[in-house]
Amino acid sequence: MTAILGAGISGLAAGHYLLRKTPNLPFTIYEATERIGGWIRSERFLDHGFVFEAGPRTIRPKGPAANNTLQLIEDLGLTEEVYSISSNHTAARNRMIYAKGKLNLLPNSLGGLLKTVPPFTTPLYFAAFRDLFAGRSKAVLNDESMYSFVERRFGKEIADYAVSSMLCGICAGNAKEISVKFLMKELFEHEQRHGGVIVGLLKEALQNRKNKQPQSISKNPTSQTAGLVERAKAENWSIYSIRGGLQTLPETLAENLREKGVSIVTGTKFEELTFDGDRVVLRVDGKEQPLQQLVSSIPSYKLAKHVQKQHPQLASALSSIPFVDVCVINLQYRKPGLLKQDGFGFLVPPIENLPILGVIFDSCCFDMEDNTVLTVMMGGAWFEKWFGQNPAEEHLLEVALENVKKILHIDQRPDRRILNHIEVVWCGIIT
Numbered sequence: 204m205t206a207i208l209g210a211g212i213s214g215l216a217a218g219h220y221l222l223r224k225t226p227n228l229p230f231t232i233y234e235a236t237e238r239i240g241g242w243i244r245s246e247r248f249l250d251h252g253f254v255f256e257a258g259p260r261t262i263r264p265k266g267p268a269a270n271n272t273l274q275l276i277e278d279l280g281l282t283e284e285v286y287s288i289s290s291n292h293t294a295a296r297n298r299m300i301y302a303k304g305k306l307n308l309l310p311n312s313l314g315g316l317l318k319t320v321p322p323f324t325t326p327l328y329f330a331a332f333r334d335l336f337a338g339r340s341k342a343v344l345n346d347e348s349m350y351s352f353v354e355r356r357f358g359k360e361i362a363d364y365a366v367s368s369m370l371c372g373i374c375a376g377n378a379k380e381i382s383v384k385f386l387m388k389e390l391f392e393h394e395q396r397h398g399g400v401i402v403g404l405l406k407e408a409l410q411n412r413k414n415k416q417p418q419s420i421s422k423n424p425t426s427q428t429a430g431l432v433e434r435a436k437a438e439n440w441s442i443y444s445i446r447g448g449l450q451t452l453p454e455t456l457a458e459n460l461r462e463k464g465v466s467i468v469t470g471t472k473f474e475e476l477t478f479d480g481d482r483v484v485l486r487v488d489g490k491e492q493p494l495q496q497l498v499s500s501i502p503s504y505k506l507a508k509h510v511q512k513q514h515p516q517l518a519s520a521l522s523s524i525p526f527v528d529v530c531v532i533n534l535q536y537r538k539p540g541l542l543k544q545d546g547f548g549f550l551v552p553p554i555e556n557l558p559i560l561g562v563i564f565d566s567c568c569f570d571m572e573d574n575t576v577l578t579v580m581m582g583g584a585w586f587e588k589w590f591g592q593n594p595a596e597e598h599l600l601e602v603a604l605e606n607v608k609k610i611l612h613i614d615q616r617p618d619r620r621i622l623n624h625i626e627v628v629w630c631g632i633i634t
Contacts, residue, residue, distance in 0.1 A: 205496040206485055210234035210467055211241020214500035215456040218465055219275065221498070231466040233487055235473060235501075239457045242625045245448025246533070252572025253565075254448040255533035257623040260565065260578075261288070261442040261449075264435040273431040276445075279455045282431060286569065287443040294568040295441035297546030300368045301557075301610055306549055323360050330357040331401055339398035344391075350378035352391060356400055368550040371560040375529045375583025375627050377553065444569065473501075476509040502526065502626065526626050528586040529560070532579045532603045534617040541575040541613050542567065548578075549610070558582070558589040559606045575613075579603040583627070596622050 205221070207214045210232050218232055238244075244257035263269055264287075276285065288294055296311040302322035310320050316327045334356045349370065354362035367378040373386070383391045393403025435443070445451040457467055474486040476497070483494040499506050507521035542564060550561035560583050565576040581603060582590060590599065599622060607613050 204492065204494050205230035205498070206492065206494050207232045207498045207500065208473060208506075209241065209500035210239040210453075210457065210469065211500060212243055212453050212456075213241070214498070215239065215453050215460065216275070217498050217500060218460050219456060222460065222463060222465065229464075231468060232460070233471045233473060234467065234469045235471060237470045239467065239469065240450050240453040243449050243453055244623065245450035246621055247448055248535070248619070249447070251535075251537075251574070252570075253535055253574045253576050254569075254571075255535070255576070255621050256449060256565070256578065257531050257533065257621070258625060259449060260563070261444050261568070263442055264432075264440045270432045273435060275456075276452065277431050279452075279459055281445060281451065281455055284446045284451060285431065285443055286446050287435070287438065287440045288568065290439045290441045292441065293545045294547045294564070297544065299544070299546055299549035300364060301549050301551045301561075302364055302555055306544065306610065308544070308546070322364050325360075327361075330361050333358055334399050334401050337399065340394065344395065346382055346384060347391075348379050349381050349383045349385065349387060352383040352387065352394075353378075356394060363554045364552050367554065368552040368561075371553065371580075371583060372550045375527050375560055375580065377584040380584070442568075473509060475512070476506075477513050527583045529583050529625050529627055530581040530586070530590075530599050530603075531623045531625060532581070532600060533565075533621045533623075534577045534579065534603070534607070535619040536575040536577075536613070536615065537573070537618045538615075539566070539573045539575060542611065553585070557606065558585070558602055562607065562611070577607065577611075579607065 242258040246255040397403035503521040507518040511518040548563040560580040563578040
């Protein structure tokens with residue numbers, strides 16, 4: 204017998220691939236809550252023409268892992284439900300940061316790199332020249348923070364406004380605490396190996412060009428019969444989602460698994476996990492389940508509690524992986540056109556010392572009929588600094604609305620709002 208802990212997207216996907224590899228293997232997926240999907244959570248108000256997303260709302264289509272996800276969506280029969288946003292879409296081109304008291308549109312073309320664009324005080328191509336002439340680091344480094352690496356190679360402004368903002372959007376994290384290897388491992392290795400990031404990229408590009416193999420080209424990649432991977436490339440997708448909300452993906456995945464005989468049990472109480480020779484004993488809802496294999500997709504700090512008794516050293520390692528609290532507030536206004544500038548949204552760099560991490564303009568990304576829909580993200584690595592422990596929901600809402608009014612100049616109260624807390628685990632902390 205095999206079991207999977209957690210029915211979020213990770214646990215469900217693990218079940219999907221496990222079943223594909225061993226079709227006759229019996230297994231059960233256990234979920235502590237009454238719903239599946241984990242932190243992918245869509246609140247649907249389809250009669251009113253909009254959807255709230257408490258967690259992620261889009262997926263990027265580039266890279267091997269992304270290709271795998273597109274193939275998964277295709278295998279689940281969701282091809283016709285994919286909502287793609289091309290690189291020319293306003294939501295893909297217009298991304299902003301709030302700095303120095305105003306919203307600043309980031310460059311979206313080569314021309315933008317050649318001139319000074321606020322909040323930067325010099326053209327962005329200067330950062331590339333800085334890297335070219337900075338030379339190799341004085342000592343061989345095994346690791347450093349993302350902030351330190353970017354400041355050293357490209358300058359303080361890039362670290363403060365570009366990279367720090369990006370980390371707020373990706374994982375609500377502090378660039379001064381997260382390892383450069385979390386997102387920039389290849390760039391860091393280029394510098395250590397070749398003496399500079401730009402030099403390393405150029406050398407790699409030349410090497411790849413020499414080794415490039417001729418590829419067959421699909422005659423009609425944009426046709427409905429072409430695979431999603433080919434369509435994404437041919438149509439130059441920037442991001443995509445699923446109609447009706449991203450939660451459609453884990454819901455369909457769960458339905459597919461159940462149709463193939465997999466048991467998904469929700470509302471369970473996971474009590475203890477022990478190892479006995481070559482088997483695992485899982486105690487759930489007061490009953491012991493002997494297992495040959497166990498896959499855990501639950502947060503590391505939660506798993507730590509259940510192995511503490513038998514493996515305290517492992518529990519300590521799992522507990523040491525940090526996570527942050529993020530408050531996500533969805534706002535709906537029954538009035539279109541409230542935004543002065545369309546785009547994906549904006550991020551707020553930590554140097555601005557504000558309680559919000561950023562705001563996503565959902566109604567610019569997707570068709571939300573005659574609604575303006577926003578998602579405000581707050582807290583993250585600075586949650587306790589701004590809100591303390593166990594803040595009242597009304598206080599969190601008022602902070603969100605104050606900043607929406609201050610930055611976006613939207614004075615009216617939302618017609619509908621939902622507040623959610625999510626926990627984001629950092630797996631790339633610098634030590």
